[in-house]
Amino acid sequence: MEQQLASILDKYQHNPLRLMDILIDIQESAGYISEEAVGYIAPELNISRADVEQTRSFYHFFSKKPTGKYSIFLNTSVTAYMMRRNAVARTFEQEAGIPFNSVTRDGLIGLFDTSCIGMSDQEPAAIINGKIFPNLTPFRVKELIRDIRAGKSMEELVVEGYGDGENSNEDIRAVVNNNIRKIGPVLDPRYKPGEVIWDILPKLTPEQVIEEVKNSNIRGRGGAGFPTGMKWELCRKAKADEKYIICNADEGEPGTFKDRVILTERPKLLLEGMVIAAYATGATRGILYVRHEYKYLKTYLENLIQGAHERNLMGNDIAGIKGFNFDVRIQFGAGSYVCGEESALIESAEGKRGEPRDKPPFPVESGYLGKPTVVNNVETFCSAVKVLLNGGEWYRSFGTEDSTGTKVLSISGDCRYPGIYEVEWGFSVNDICEMAGAEDIQGVQVGGPSGSLVGPGDFDRTLCFADLSTGGSLIMFNYSRDLLQDVVLNFTNFFIEESCGSCSTCRIMPVLLRDKLKKILDARGVKKDMDDILAWAEVLKASRCGLGQTASNPIISSIRNFKHLYEQKIRRGTEYDTGFDLNMAMQDGMAATGRFPVTQS
Amino acid sequence: MSKQITFTIDGETCKAEEGTYILDAARKNNKYIPTLCNLEGIPPKGACRMCTVKINGKLVTSCTTRVTDGMQIESEDPGLDDLRKSILEMLFVEGNHLCPSCEKSGSCELQALAYRYRMTVPRYPFFFPRRNIDSTHPKIIKDHNRCILCKRCIRAIKDQNGKSIFAFLNRGHHTKIYVDPDLADKLTDELADRAVEICPVGAIMKRGDGFKDPIGERKYDKQPIGSELEQQL
Ligand SMILES: Cc1cc2nc3c(=O)[nH]c(=O)nc-3n(C[C@H](O)[C@H](O)[C@H](O)COP(=O)(O)O)c2cc1C
Numbered sequence: 036m037e038q039q040l041a042s043i044l045d046k047y048q049h050n051p052l053r054l055m056d057i058l059i060d061i062q063e064s065a066g067y068i069s070e071e072a073v074g075y076i077a078p079e080l081n082i083s084r085a086d087v088e089q090t091r092s093f094y095h096f097f098s099k100k101p102t103g104k105y106s107i108f109l110n111t112s113v114t115a116y117m118m119r120r121n122a123v124a125r126t127f128e129q130e131a132g133i134p135f136n137s138v139t140r141d142g143l144i145g146l147f148d149t150s151c152i153g154m155s156d157q158e159p160a161a162i163i164n165g166k167i168f169p170n171l172t173p174f175r176v177k178e179l180i181r182d183i184r185a186g187k188s189m190e191e192l193v194v195e196g197y198g199d200g201e202n203s204n205e206d207i208r209a210v211v212n213n214n215i216r217k218i219g220p221v222l223d224p225r226y227k228p229g230e231v232i233w234d235i236l237p238k239l240t241p242e243q244v245i246e247e248v249k250n251s252n253i254r255g256r257g258g259a260g261f262p263t264g265m266k267w268e269l270c271r272k273a274k275a276d277e278k279y280i281i282c283n284a285d286e287g288e289p290g291t292f293k294d295r296v297i298l299t300e301r302p303k304l305l306l307e308g309m310v311i312a313a314y315a316t317g318a319t320r321g322i323l324y325v326r327h328e329y330k331y332l333k334t335y336l337e338n339l340i341q342g343a344h345e346r347n348l349m350g351n352d353i354a355g356i357k358g359f360n361f362d363v364r365i366q367f368g369a370g371s372y373v374c375g376e377e378s379a380l381i382e383s384a385e386g387k388r389g390e391p392r393d394k395p396p397f398p399v400e401s402g403y404l405g406k407p408t409v410v411n412n413v414e415t416f417c418s419a420v421k422v423l424l425n426g427g428e429w430y431r432s433f434g435t436e437d438s439t440g441t442k443v444l445s446i447s448g449d450c451r452y453p454g455i456y457e458v459e460w461g462f463s464v465n466d467i468c469e470m471a472g473a474e475d476i477q478g479v480q481v482g483g484p485s486g487s488l489v490g491p492g493d494f495d496r497t498l499c500f501a502d503l504s505t506g507g508s509l510i511m512f513n514y515s516r517d518l519l520q521d522v523v524l525n526f527t528n529f530f531i532e533e534s535c536g537s538c539s540t541c542r543i544m545p546v547l548l549r550d551k552l553k554k555i556l557d558a559r560g561v562k563k564d565m566d567d568i569l570a571w572a573e574v575l576k577a578s579r580c581g582l583g584q585t586a587s588n589p590i591i592s593s594i595r596n597f598k599h600l601y602e603q604k605i606r607r608g609t610e611y612d613t614g615f616d617l618n619m620a621m622q623d624g625m626a627a628t629g630r631f632p633v634t635q636s
Numbered sequence: 637m638s639k640q641i642t643f644t645i646d647g648e649t650c651k652a653e654e655g656t657y658i659l660d661a662a663r664k665n666n667k668y669i670p671t672l673c674n675l676e677g678i679p680p681k682g683a684c685r686m687c688t689v690k691i692n693g694k695l696v697t698s699c700t701t702r703v704t705d706g707m708q709i710e711s712e713d714p715g716l717d718d719l720r721k722s723i724l725e726m727l728f729v730e731g732n733h734l735c736p737s738c739e740k741s742g743s744c745e746l747q748a749l750a751y752r753y754r755m756t757v758p759r760y761p762f763f764f765p766r767r768n769i770d771s772t773h774p775k776i777i778k779d780h781n782r783c784i785l786c787k788r789c790i791r792a793i794k795d796q797n798g799k800s801i802f803a804f805l806n807r808g809h810h811t812k813i814y815v816d817p818d819l820a821d822k823l824t825d826e827l828a829d830r831a832v833e834i835c836p837v838g839a840i841m842k843r844g845d846g847f848k849d850p851i852g853e854r855k856y857d858k859q860p861i862g863s864e865l866e867q868q869l
């Protein structure tokens with residue numbers, strides 16, 4: 036063991052800032068991170084055991100106990116349940132002979148739950164030793180467990196053939212499908228890699244690049260919609276010896292999978308966008324932060340970065356521009372939604388727990404290692420390349436006044452054609468339903484759990500920053516779904532599991548709200564419970580980051596837009612209840628003494 | 637010395653050096669803003685959210701936000717008072733706070749703030765979590781039942797090489813304080829005393845040492861929390 040640990044430490048130069056990579060490598064090679072391993076690496080990194088433990092214990096994919104020779108992580112997202120996850124999970128348990136969150140006695144198979152893995156259009160999906168297995172059925176599960184027991188290799192477990200497009204590339208070989216159903220500027224296959232860097236950048240000053248991006252009015256695609264040109268300008272103006280460009284490919288919002296498709300099909304466009312941002316801001320280093328669930332893209336992405344170096348699109352004096360140096364490294368996450376929040380992402384890239392920082396200062400002033408840092412979403416970088424290629428004015432010809440350009444949408448749920456659609460901003464929810472072949476729709480979750488659940492009365496509302504702002508996740512639900520039980524409760528549990536735990540409000544209130552919701556779902560609720568939920572949720576506004584601030588959105592937006600569903604569940608004629616049932620509380624005592632209250636008949 | 641600036645808290649004019657955190661600036665102007673996680677002299681971390689104030693209608697934590705010239709801060713209005721009371725109630729239901737049997741009673745900041753905000757019984761149901769008392773360390777006893785996860789111990793207590801002794805373990809509502817067993821073994825009496833002192837509640841206690849000040853004669857038995865500033869007015 037020590038030899039292996041020593042070589043992992045050497046690989047990262049005993050640098051505590053690379054603790055994430057070190058723990059990922061240990062987890063992968065040993066199947067878990069033991070007490071002994073923690074005890075060994077802490078002094079080698081010159082940090083305390085506590086420092087290692089706080090990072091190790093934060094991430095879902097780090098385990099203190101062995102996770103099995105084949106560790107199976109089955110997705111718990113809403114869409115997985117809609118596509119019969121329960122049957123798949125039951126079959127896994129029966130065939131493996133163990134319940135979830137345990138490992139078979141022979142150490143062969145481990146079964147675990149995991150939050151949305153970015154495969155909502157091909158659920159139920161599981162990750163087995165880093166490989167994705169989508170579209171699972173009980174039949175397929177039986178095959179998998181049989182083959183695992185027969186000692187087949189990971190390669191041999193694949194029987195479905197590799198997916199479309201680059202998913203079949205020899206550096207990827209994934210069963211995953213892109214399901215691209217509508218292309219636009221970002222997904223346009225006629226893209227010529229490196230064109231902007233070679234032909235356009237050398238003719239422009241960094242200020243002119245920023246001017247063009249500002250002229251396009253493009254706003255961030257990660258959800259918050261901050262103007263990208265302004266972000267780059269703030270970073271350009273910040274004084275520092277070193278600056279960073281970070282691409283946010285954490286894509287944790289349940290129902291979102293468009294960044295996975297861009298990483299698979301247009302990774303060169305993304306890298307080109309990062310190089311342009313580096314030129315504009317004066318940054319010399321970049322980090323591509325990719326969620327752990329997409330680790331199967333590692334070799335592919337690393338080779339592309341290598342290729343960019345060989346073609347002088349990265350490295351020193353890029354495209355012959357004297358003194359323009361820029362290099363990108365990949366940082367993988369380890370299973371944490373909040374790491375998509377930009378400052379948490381930076382903490383994580385520094386090897387720490389993914390706890391968001393107090394703001395201000397914002398990353399453009401003080402980001403990675405305290406240096407000015409631009410964090411942008413995958414799609415933002417891609418769009419910026421097209422802005423420079425065709426001009427800001429051209430870009431503004433797409434979309435609406437305040438939301439220019441296109442948005443790559445991830446559509447899933449009850450529709451005939453789930454997948455990726457690049458559309459102009461300004462489509463209504465109705466348009467989207469028609470486009471994806473969704474009929475008889477009871478509600479649409481716009482923007483994932485942190486967005487809102489809208490009903491038919493709001494289907495004429497449009498997707499844009501001024502109305503329904505979204506990072507691109509749209510999940511459709513038809514009338515066969517129990518929105519409160521299957522959707523609202525699932526999303527609330529998601530926030531509870533993914534809170535970093537640092538703010539009192541976000542750590543405690545979602546649990547209280549979930550318990551209230553459960554009470555209503557159990558038909559024990561009264562009208563006051565709904566009023567309490569609305570009043571109590573207010574404290575979440577005082578949370579540090581977007582996770583806590585939006586953690587009550589599923590409950591609150593469903594109370595607003597689907598009030599009738601709650602009213603059907605609550606007890607009528609009872610305004611208030613004490614939460615205490617005397618008969619229930621006395622039951623044990625009554626049974627023991629054999630004495631029962633006299634009831635009037 | 638840096639520039640003096642003027643700002644207001646609840647309409648009253650205050651002065652401070654530019655760049656001061658609002659909470660500290662308020663203190664200098666004899667204005668009390670409640671907090672459970674802030675500690676003078678150590679880097680702030682907006683964890684408890686008690687010091688939340690309103691600026692231009694936006695909620696910000698006063699321990700992490702710096703005052704600027706002309707800033708108008710609202711700190712005491714019915715909405716903010718209820719927010720703070722809610723937070724206190726949430727902290728009470730999250731852990732197991734049995735004041736009558738707690739060594740810290742009377743010098744506990746959580747208890748003192750509950751009195752200040754006239755909390756009688758929390759509006760939320762109690763979690764009654766099962767938590768343990770960790771008495772494996774030679775100098776301190778860590779009672780997880782009382783911990784409010786304010787992170788003071790994490791930020792303020794470091795060994796002579798600057799290494800962390802306390803840390804957060806897990807995340808979300810599973811979060812708890814981890815005590816580094818190796819470093820806790822080497823903890824000096826001085827550092828252990830300091831840890832007990834800075835813990836706002838009774839979650840860190842000194843081993844073999846208790847009830848030095850009799851109940852009834854402790855800090856907040858004598859004067860309510862915040863009054864040391866407010867009496868100056
Ligand atoms: C809890 C939380 C999760 C987030 N997850 C992501 C994410 O997965 N991807 C992303 O691009 N932005 C995410 N964001 C938004 C980022 O903080 C940040 O605004 C964004 O990366 C900036 O890039 P943009 O300006 O290009 O949108 C998240 C924010 C919060 C609060």
Ligand code: SF4
Binds near residue numbers: 390534541579
């Ligand atoms: S709001 Fe929640 S996730 Fe965000 S910093 Fe606070 S505790 Fe962490």
Ligand code: SF4
Binds near residue numbers: 785787835
């Ligand atoms: S032990 Fe005390 S100081 Fe440390 S986090 Fe808990 S309450 Fe705060």
